Amino acid sequence: MPRKTMIEAIxxxxxxxxxxxxxxxxxxxxxxxxxxxxxxxxxLQAKYxxxxxxxxxxxxxxxxxxxxxxxAYGLKPCVEIQxxxxxxxxxxxxxxxxxxxxxxSNGQFTCPLVLRMPTGGGIFGGQTHSQSPxxxxxxxxxxxxxxxxxxxxxxxLLIAAIEDPDPVIFLEPKRLYNGPFDGHHDRPVTPWSKHxxxxxxxxxxxxxxxxxxxxxxxxxxxxxxxxxxxxxxESAVAETGIDAEIIxxxxxxxxxxxxxxxxxxxxxxxxxxxxxxxxxGFGAELCALVQxxxxxxxxxxxxxxxxxxxxxxHAQEWDYFPGPARVSRALTETLxx
Amino acid sequence: xxxxxPLSLHVPEPAVRPGGRxxxxxxxxxxxxxxxxxxxxxxAEAIRDLAFSVIRVLNRDGEAVGPxxxxxxxxxxxxxxxxxxxxxxxxxxxxMAQRQGKTSFYMQHMGEEAVSCAFRKAxxxxxxxxxxxxxxxxxIAGGYSLVEMACQIxxxxxxxxxxxxxxxxxxxxxxxxxxxxxxxxxxxxxAVGWAMASAIKNDTKIAVxxxxxxxxxxxxxxxxxxFASTYRAPVVLNIVxxxxxxxxxxxxxxxxxxxxxxxxxxxGIPALRVDGNDYLAVHAVAKWACxxxxxxxxxxxxxxVTYRVGAHSTSDDPAGYRPKTESEAWPLGDPVIRLKNHxxxxxxxxxxRHRQTEAEIMDTVIAAQKEAESHGTLNSLQHASARDMFExxxxxxxxxxxxxxxxxxx
Numbered sequence: 001m002p003r004k005t006m007i008e009a010i011x012x013x014x015x016x017x018x019x020x021x022x023x024x025x026x027x028x029x030x031x032x033x034x035x036x037x038x039x040x041x042x043x044l045q046a047k048y049x050x051x052x053x054x055x056x057x058x059x060x061x062x063x064x065x066x067x068x069x070x071x072a073y074g075l076k077p078c079v080e081i082q083x084x085x086x087x088x089x090x091x092x093x094x095x096x097x098x099x100x101x102x103x104x105s106n107g108q109f110t111c112p113l114v115l116r117m118p119t120g121g122g123i124f125g126g127q128t129h130s131q132s133p134x135x136x137x138x139x140x141x142x143x144x145x146x147x148x149x150x151x152x153x154x155x156x157l158l159i160a161a162i163e164d165p166d167p168v169i170f171l172e173p174k175r176l177y178n179g180p181f182d183g184h185h186d187r188p189v190t191p192w193s194k195h196x197x198x199x200x201x202x203x204x205x206x207x208x209x210x211x212x213x214x215x216x217x218x219x220x221x222x223x224x225x226x227x228x229x230x231x232x233x234e235s236a237v238a239e240t241g242i243d244a245e246i247i248x249x250x251x252x253x254x255x256x257x258x259x260x261x262x263x264x265x266x267x268x269x270x271x272x273x274x275x276x277x278x279x280x281g282f283g284a285e286l287c288a289l290v291q292x293x294x295x296x297x298x299x300x301x302x303x304x305x306x307x308x309x310x311x312x313x314h315a316q317e318w319d320y321f322p323g324p325a326r327v328s329r330a331l332t333e334t335l336x337x
Numbered sequence: 338x339x340x341x342x343p344l345s346l347h348v349p350e351p352a353v354r355p356g357g358r359x360x361x362x363x364x365x366x367x368x369x370x371x372x373x374x375x376x377x378x379x380x381a382e383a384i385r386d387l388a389f390s391v392i393r394v395l396n397r398d399g400e401a402v403g404p405x406x407x408x409x410x411x412x413x414x415x416x417x418x419x420x421x422x423x424x425x426x427x428x429x430x431x432x433m434a435q436r437q438g439k440t441s442f443y444m445q446h447m448g449e450e451a452v453s454c455a456f457r458k459a460x461x462x463x464x465x466x467x468x469x470x471x472x473x474x475x476x477i478a479g480g481y482s483l484v485e486m487a488c489q490i491x492x493x494x495x496x497x498x499x500x501x502x503x504x505x506x507x508x509x510x511x512x513x514x515x516x517x518x519x520x521x522x523x524x525x526x527x528a529v530g531w532a533m534a535s536a537i538k539n540d541t542k543i544a545v546x547x548x549x550x551x552x553x554x555x556x557x558x559x560x561x562x563x564f565a566s567t568y569r570a571p572v573v574l575n576i577v578x579x580x581x582x583x584x585x586x587x588x589x590x591x592x593x594x595x596x597x598x599x600x601x602x603x604x605g606i607p608a609l610r611v612d613g614n615d616y617l618a619v620h621a622v623a624k625w626a627c628x629x630x631x632x633x634x635x636x637x638x639x640x641x642v643t644y645r646v647g648a649h650s651t652s653d654d655p656a657g658y659r660p661k662t663e664s665e666a667w668p669l670g671d672p673v674i675r676l677k678n679h680x681x682x683x684x685x686x687x688x689x690r691h692r693q694t695e696a697e698i699m700d701t702v703i704a705a706q707k708e709a710e711s712h713g714t715l716n717s718l719q720h721a722s723a724r725d726m727f728e729x730x731x732x733x734x735x736x737x738x739x740x741x742x743x744x745x746x747x
Contacts, residue, residue, distance in 0.1 A: 025537060051537045057567060062526055062560030069467070069530025069544070072515065075537065089556065096520045097527070103729045105508040105516035106498045110732070142730050165732040210735065254735035 003198040005191070007177045009151035010040050010116070013158035014078055016204050018048050021076065024162060026053045028063055028080030028116075037082055038118060038177060064090035064115065068097050071113040071167075078162050084117035084171060085128045091136070098167040099142030114161045114168045119147070120228050120275050121312050121321060122175035122185065130312035132227075132276035137169045138253045138285065144168045144209055145252040149176065149230040150197035153250060156207030164209060173227035173275075181228055182235035183323035212256035214263070218245035221269035221334055224260060224286055226250065229273040229322070236327035242335060244271075252282055260286075261293045268299040269334050273327055278306040300337040305330045351586035355656060359666035364642070366668055369396035369615075370403020377629045381607040388598040388608040391642055394617040399678035405621040409458075411685040417458065417616050418676050418686075420478040421450035422695060425673060426702040427473075427483060428647075431490055434706070435504075435651045439714035440490050442504045444470050448646035448664065451616040451672035452577055454478045456545070459623035460513065463542040467515045467528035470505050471577065471645075472547050479512045483702060487709030492720050495712040499721035499729075522548055522555035525574065529564045532572035532630070543571045543630040551582020553597055554590040562638070566604040569635035573626040574606075576638070577613065579645035584658035601638030613643030614669040616676045642669065723747040 004012065017024045026041050032055035035042030045053040056063050060081055067077040081087050087094070094115070101111045121130030137145045146161055146168060148154035154172070161168035175181045179189045180197070192198030215230055220243040225233045230248045237244045245263050249256065264270045270290050272283040283304040290302055305322045313320055352360045372392045375384050394406045401407065409417070428445035435443040446453075453474030460466075466475050476486060485497055489507055492500040498508060508516035515531075518524055528546030535542045548558060553576055565572055576597045580587050591597055601608030607629070611622040619641065626637035644667040648655050655661075680686030713719025724747040727738050734742075 022538075057560075057563050059556075059560045059563065061556050062564050065523065065526030065557060065560055066530030066533060066564050069527035069532075070534040070537075072527065073465075073531045073534035073538075075534045092520060093523060093526075093557075096518060097523050101516060102732070104498065104502050104506070104518075105510070106501065107729055108508050108510040109516050144731075254737065257736065 001199040001201055003193045004151050004200040005178050005198070006148070006151045006154050006172070007038055007040055009155040009200045010158055010172065011042060011044070012200060013155040013162070014041065014044060015047070017078070017159060017162045018044065018052060020204065023074060024076045024078060025070065026078050026080070027056050029056055029058055029082045031055060031080050036080055038174065040080065040116070060086050060090040061093060064093040064098065067113045068093055068101065068111055071111045072101065072109045076112050076162055078114040078116065081115055081117040083129050084119040084133050085131045087117060087133060094143065094167070095140050099140050102166065103142060110165060111167045112165050114158070114170050116170045116172060118174035119171040120173045120175055121317060122181060122228065124314060124317055126314040127311040132171070132274065132307070134171055134252055134276060135280060135282045138282055142166065144254065145171065146209060146250065147171045147173065147227040147252060148250065149173070149227050149248050150180065150195070151192055151200050152197045153207050153213070155200050156205050157209065157250065159204060160206040160209050163206065168209070171227070175228050176231070180231045183232035183321065184235065185318055207250070209251045210254040210256055212250055212259040213248045214245060214259070215248045216244065216246040218243040218267070220244055220267060221271060221331060222247060222260070222263040222267045223271050223273060224249060225273040226252065227275070229275055232322070232324050233273055233327055235324040236331060239324060240328045240331055242331050244331060257289060257293065260290065264290055264294040265297045268297050270298070270302045271305065271327070271330050271334055272302065273305045273322065275307050275322060277309050278304060279309050281306055300334055303330045303334050349588040351588065351659070353660055353663070355658065355660055357660055359660045359663040361666060361668050364668065366391055367393065369393040370406065372403070372405070374404035374625070377625055377632065378634055379607065381602070381605050384607055385602055388602055388610060389595055391610050391612050392618050392622055393612040393615055394621060395615045395675050395679050399675070399682040401617050401679060405618055408621050408624060409617060411680070411683060413458070414616070414676065414680055415685065417454055417478070417620070418673070418680060419694065419698065420454040420474060421616070421673050421676065422698050423702065424450050424454060424474050424477050426699045427477070427486070430702055430706050431487070432651065434490070434714070438716050439710070440492070440504050441715055442651055443490065444505050444650045445647045446471055446473060448667070448671065449577065449579055449613065449643045450474055451619050451676070452613045452641045452643055455616045455619035456575070456623040458620055459627045460545065463513070464545065465513050465515055465531055465542065466545045466547065467524035467531065468517055468547045469521070469524065469549055469552070470517055470519070471549070473505065473507070476507060476509065476512055476514055479514070481509055481512045481514070483705035484708050487706050488712055491709055491714040493709065493713030494719050494721065495709070496721065499725050521552035522557035525561040526557050526564060528574070529561045529570045529572050532570040533564070533568050536568070536571055536633070541631065543573065543627060546572060546574045548576055549582060550576060550578040550580070550587040550597055551585060551590045553600065562601065562604045562606060565636035566606055569633070571630040571633060572636045573623070573630055574636055574638045576640045577643060578640050579643050581645050581649070581659065583649045583653055596640060598638060598640035606636050606638045608638040608640070610640045610642055612669055613641030614672040614675060616672060617679070644669065
């Protein structure tokens with residue numbers, strides 16, 4: 001099985017879907033001729049022509065609004081928002097339009113579109129190239145939110161997202177594009193070619209939306225994570241030697257609550273990790289669900305490790321980023337509590 | 338130290354406020370028949386003047402004159418008259434139904450009937466409108482059922498939208514009428530996207546976007562124009578300038594630009610202004626613009642100059658922001674009366690037949706209303722079930738919604 005980077009896996013997913021289905025179109029800022037600033041769509045315009053892969057004006061509102069119209073026509077747009085941080089001008093089109101079209105028209109019009117957006121920090125992107133806005137999407141009725149953590153999943157999840165009959169937000173942790181970044185920013189990066197999950201099967205396959213993966217089975221504590229934080233959690237577990245069960249949520253909505261519940265009932269402890277800011281973050285939802293489902297199995301309070309409630313700083317990036325040291329501390333405290 | 342006096346903010350004001358004498362002297366209206374009719378493949382640059390003039394066909398004597406006249410037969414015009422009269426009668430009944438508490442909200446078209454009724458007749462099956470809330474003429478002139486419209490307004494058991502949408506936020510894919518959002522302007526860029534999709538698929542269908550004068554200030558409007566211009570999308574973009582955005586006069590959205598149509602010029606989009614109360618002119622301009630789109634010549638921007646005679650909705654009183662007699666002073670007259678007079682001049686109609694038809698149409702509308710009311714009204718509590726509320730958020734109900742539906746006990 002060939003090893004690919006996450007960018008190559010994402011490109012592969014779009015390539016597979018564009019060749020299988022003429023209704024799949026790919027567009028966004030710098031997406032056409034140049035192939036995207038992260039090169040996700042490289043070669044797709046040359047292969048499928050300018051009417052199926054093209055550059056757009058710098059208008060996220062325009063990109064998403066046009067995609068909603070195209071989806072209503074019957075196409076399956078797979079659109080790139082250059083950075084998730086640029087999504088805000090399109091928010092009305094996502095919340096009031098894409099998400100509600102099926103409901104408000106009683107199914108006369110639907111909106112099968114995918115919005116890909118690089119998310120998260122770790123690249124010295126400052127406050128406008130580092131945010132993790134997933135909770136702004138999971139709070140909206142009518143859209144699904146997906147965050148892959150590795151190339152193999154990224155391809156299968158993106159194909160599933162493109163085939164999904166409803167709008168899907170596909171958040172790509174940009175720090176994972178080239179390797180399984182574990183939060184140790186001062187060490188050399190491991191490439192995906194040296195990681196098992198860099199194995200990306202050829203052709204068409206899907207990873208179903210709404211299904212979590214257990215990355216590491218364990219008995220002592222359950223870690224709920226997604227995206228980059230899955231690797232940070234793995235690093236913390238290796239360093240503390242704690243027998244944690246790491247659950248990679250993969251899809252935040254719909255959420256695989258059964259997998260979470262089974263695990264927490266087994267371990268009696270739960271640490272939730274995300275890079276996004278703490279207050280009203282997706283961790284708050286997870287926390288509420290876990291305590292409702294597992295209250296009488298919990299030995300200690302649920303702990304959240306998240307980005308601080310500040311804008312994402314530039315120079316202090318690694319003070320902000322919830323790295324392995326903070327996760328390790330939370331794990332140790334949870335077990336000692 | 339500076340020699341300049343202190344700065345001050347300019348806030349535009351309408352010419353007249355309540356208590357004043359209505360004044361439309363600022364609206365320049367050319368005589369009917371004066372504006373040239375260019376070839377559809379004309380360069381936008383060559384017709385810049387059309388963005389500042391007003392295309393008119395019907396003159397004061399009820400005659401159709403000039404290069405934009407002559408596109409419709411007697412029968413087609415009579416049909417158009419019936420559509421406008423039906424819309425007006427339907428509005429009157431639904432407005433009253435709202436006052437009687439049978440629904441929560443209504444928006445009428447009084448004075449603007451020609452815009453949507455005439456435009457609809459320039460479209461072909463499969464074309465898609467992306468309307469806002471004052472284009473129900475698209476449905477009526479497209480043969481949509483009055484009963485279904487009323488059922489939607491009553492949110493009753495036969496509401497095709499299952500009680501999910503505010504009254505008048507219709508949707509009918511079959512009749513080329515995209516689901517109305519209620520959030521202003523969002524549909525404009527969607528119309529462009531739909532048109533781009535049609536072009537991507539080498540289809541023959543075109544899209545039509547609709548927006549009001551006030552909502553042109555939204556970013557969606559500008560996104561729509563730049564995308565339509567860039568990709569030469571097969572779309573007709575209509576601005577219905579009815580002078581008022583609730584209480585805000587059109588000068589607040591228009592700013593220093595002479596007209597709304599002129600917004601198209603910077604995008605290289607051919608831009609026309611048309612007398613929106615002139616059924617023949619609206620139809621002729623619509624046909625011209627649709628032909629451009631269908632021949633892959635790209636988008637057209639049309640400003641329909643009209644006047645909202647009634648309130649914005651059942652929730653506002655125009656006496657609070659404009660002179661009560663302003664609508665009588667509106668210089669472009671009433672679209673129904675103007676078409677009626679033209680048909681009489683043509684020898685195809687009479688005052689008596691008009692009165693008879695008015696009565697017949699009212700009977701038809703009342704019958705439709707009664708049929709709709711037999712399926713319930715908002716206050717009779719006959720509507721889609723609480724269980725239905727959970728359906729259709731996604732194509733398949735995810736586990737968390739199933740749990741919530743269970744919790745709701747429905």
